[in-house]
Amino acid sequence: MNSRIDERKFRRISRRELLKLTPIVALGAFAVPALQKPLLKAGLGFSDWASGKLFRPGHLAPTFADSDLTPFSKFPINDYDVDDPGVDFDRWTLTVAGAVQKPGDYTLAHIQTLPKFTQNTRHVCVEGWDVIGNFGGVRLSDFLKTVGADTTARFLTVQCADDYYESLDMATALHPQTLLCYEMYGQPLTREHGAPLRLNIPTKVGYKQAKYLTDLKVTNVIERVGYWEDQGYSEFYGL
Amino acid sequence: MSTQAISIENVKTGEVTEAVYEHPLVVRICHWVNAVSLFVMVGSGLQIFRAFPSFGAKIPQKDLINWPKAFAIGGWLGGALQWHLTFMWIYLATGLVYVGYQLFSGNYKQVLFAPRDLPGVWPMVRHYFFFGPKPPVTEAYNSLQKHAYTSAIGLGVLSVLTGFAVWKPVQFSWLAWMMGGFHLARLWHFLIMWAILAFLFGHLVMVVLHGWNNFVSMLTGWKEDPEYLSK
Numbered sequence: 001m002n003s004r005i006d007e008r009k010f011r012r013i014s015r016r017e018l019l020k021l022t023p024i025v026a027l028g029a030f031a032v033p034a035l036q037k038p039l040l041k042a043g044l045g046f047s048d049w050a051s052g053k054l055f056r057p058g059h060l061a062p063t064f065a066d067s068d069l070t071p072f073s074k075f076p077i078n079d080y081d082v083d084d085p086g087v088d089f090d091r092w093t094l095t096v097a098g099a100v101q102k103p104g105d106y107t108l109a110h111i112q113t114l115p116k117f118t119q120n121t122r123h124v125c126v127e128g129w130d131v132i133g134n135f136g137g138v139r140l141s142d143f144l145k146t147v148g149a150d151t152t153a154r155f156l157t158v159q160c161a162d163d164y165y166e167s168l169d170m171a172t173a174l175h176p177q178t179l180l181c182y183e184m185y186g187q188p189l190t191r192e193h194g195a196p197l198r199l200n201i202p203t204k205v206g207y208k209q210a211k212y213l214t215d216l217k218v219t220n221v222i223e224r225v226g227y228w229e230d231q232g233y234s235e236f237y238g239l
Numbered sequence: 240m241s242t243q244a245i246s247i248e249n250v251k252t253g254e255v256t257e258a259v260y261e262h263p264l265v266v267r268i269c270h271w272v273n274a275v276s277l278f279v280m281v282g283s284g285l286q287i288f289r290a291f292p293s294f295g296a297k298i299p300q301k302d303l304i305n306w307p308k309a310f311a312i313g314g315w316l317g318g319a320l321q322w323h324l325t326f327m328w329i330y331l332a333t334g335l336v337y338v339g340y341q342l343f344s345g346n347y348k349q350v351l352f353a354p355r356d357l358p359g360v361w362p363m364v365r366h367y368f369f370f371g372p373k374p375p376v377t378e379a380y381n382s383l384q385k386h387a388y389t390s391a392i393g394l395g396v397l398s399v400l401t402g403f404a405v406w407k408p409v410q411f412s413w414l415a416w417m418m419g420g421f422h423l424a425r426l427w428h429f430l431i432m433w434a435i436l437a438f439l440f441g442h443l444v445m446v447v448l449h450g451w452n453n454f455v456s457m458l459t460g461w462k463e464d465p466e467y468l469s470k
Contacts, residue, residue, distance in 0.1 A: 003245050003246070004245070004246040004247075004248055004255070005245055005246070005247060005248070006247070006248050006249070006250050007247050007248065007249045007250065008250075010245070010247045010258065010461075013461070014455075014459040014461055015459075017264070017458075017459040017460045017461065018458050018459050020264050021264075021267060021268060021271065021458065023268070024268060024271050024272055024275075027272065027275050027329075030279075039325070040318075040321040040322060040325050041321070042325075043321065043322075043324060043325020043326070043328065044320075044321045044324050044325060046325075046328060047324040047325070047327075047328070051407075054407060054410045055410065056410065059409070059410065059412075061409040061412070062409070062412050062415075062416070070296075073298075074296060074297070074298040075298075076297045076298055122408070122421060124408065124421060125291070125297075126290070126316065126320070127290040127291040127316065128287065128288070128290055128291035128425060129291045129293075129296075129297035129300075130421055130422055131296075131297065202409065203409050228317070231317055232317035232318060232321060233317045233320065234320065234324065238407070238409070238410070239407060239408050239409040239410070
């Protein structure tokens with residue numbers, strides 16, 4: 001049969017059970033202005049750490065048939081300030097620096113002597129839209145070999161003609177689908193898509209795939225992560 | 240089915256009532272943590288959705304709805320993503336602890352919908368929605384409740400799976416593929432949120448209808464005077 005207790009004792013038991021829920025109050029820390037920022041930073045940092053662990057260097061992003069391509073005219077152009085930073089193509093070079101054996105200025109013609117790869121891959125924007133595009137260029141890993149990059153370094157950073165800047169973890173930089181892209185849809189990059197050279201990284205979200213590249217650096221230390229990351233976006237954002 | 244039942248005696252009046260320990264501590268903690276997580280996930284999710292409130296093409300963009308900022312968390316896309324990518328781990332961990340605890344403790348038996356509950360669903364629906372007679376209450380959860388709570392867990396699992404497909408459409412390309420690709424996975428993720436909100440609406444209506452003792456049981460674990468014990 002049931003045990004029988006008096007009401008006061010039952011109230012005591014109930015109260016004790018209620019008090020056992022107090023650890024949940026810890027979640028209230030997210031509502032405290034002074035704690036909110038560091039907590040969310042830690043949460044995003046944990047997500048980025050997990051993203052890095054989930055990244056598989058040999059796992060390829062899905063590729064698509066030509067019939068799946070989004071028409072070039074419907075491939076969105078997202079910039080942070082200007083569509084065309086006015087790059088002088090005749091004088092353009094990619095300046096390579098940092099942990100590389102052959103630093104210096106590389107012309108587009110020089111870069112194009114490396115094997116060319118084209119791919120139909122999905123371009124995913126952090127905003128939520130996605131398109132399937134055709135991209136052509138050289139593997140970033142091939143280029144890094146050419147310049148004698150120290151691939152044990154942690155990061156690769158890029159500067160753009162429009163002051164945009166980005167950084168990339170080395171594992172993603174060495175991924176076979178990560179391209180220094182100079183063509184879209186079989187045509188040289190147009191200015192608004194990042195001519196003469198942009199990053200195409202099917203394993204990363206759009207804002208990582210910087211346009212109008214001017215500088216590339218291999219490094220272990222980064223002071224700035226990226227234009228959007230430094231405002232609070234995910235630093236890794238691997239797809 | 241009840242794990243622990245006691246009789247409470249009021250020393251003054253001599254009145255005796257029954258109480259049953261319906262909700263173990265782990266279940267109660269998971270319930271309330273999840274209530275917070277769900278609030279944050281939905282609020283931040285809607286702010287993320289505001290960045291591209293469409294499931295069609297980007298060009299031309301046809302907005303589905305201009306979701307008001309007042310019903311969103313995070314202030315801007317980056318802020319909302321911070322909330323979403325932080326609380327998704329809390330949401331996931333809570334789900335794993337809850338399901339793991341239910342299975343290990345055997346507590347799932349009182350709430351998991353099983354084939355034998357099937358005949359009891361329609362009489363409950365008839366009672367709630369079509370003024371049918373009230374079926375006798377024989378256990379802590381009736382057939383329709385079991386159906387609802389079991390479905391809610393299923394929706395929770397789907398919200399995580401569709402979420403992972405949206406977050407990692409390359410690393411979990413098989414998940415995204417199963418959902419018809421990244422583009423549709425995003426739509427499923429959105430629809431499952433609304434399904435969860437529909438459950439939540441029904442849940443809250445029932446909480447209001449079933450009164451104080453029922454509500455308190457999710458705080459203290461003890462349900463006083465449960466209907467299924469009354470003679």
